[in-house]
Amino acid sequence: MPRHRLSDYVNAFVTSVKMTARGQKPQSLQAEADHAPLFGWFRETVALVAAVESAAKAENIDPKAVVFRLDSRVTTLKTVLESIHFHAAQEYPMLLHQRSQYALIAIQATNLNDRFALLRLNEAEGLTDELRKPLTALARHLEVLPKN
Secondary structure (H helix, E strand, C coil): CCCCCHHHHHHHHHHHHHHHHCCCCCHHHHHHHHCHHHHHHHHHHHHHHHHHHHHHHHCCCCCCCCEEEECCEEEEHHHHHHHHHHHHHHHHHHHHHCCCCCHHHHHHHHHHHHHHHHHHHCCCCCCCHHHHHHHHHHHHHHHCCCCC
16 A cells, blocks of 8 residues: 655645635536536436336336347346446546546437437336336436537
């Protein structure tokens, strides 16, 4: 385990004081400020995925048991929900924090894939009307990616 010298902590403190005095933010906080609508959209996406999971539980539907074809492969409701959750909670924010010039394009492309998966999922057997409601809300939410 690396040992940190006191000078490392002092340098970090001095740097943070200088940035604060200049009105600057750390890169991760700056990304959230620069893309506030997107970060709000990410949080809403995570909440809507949780709503689908809650509805499945309330309907006694095992997300692993809802199987459907997505292109040429077989997948499940659980896999689709986990993918969408991962993208919104971890992947998209990481892309924006890295300040990649292609971050927004990557988010748009991945979101398009998630929307397609939900479209195919909606055709799956074993979905109740009560489960389709939050799935539809999630699909509609993914259709409106904020411009940023």
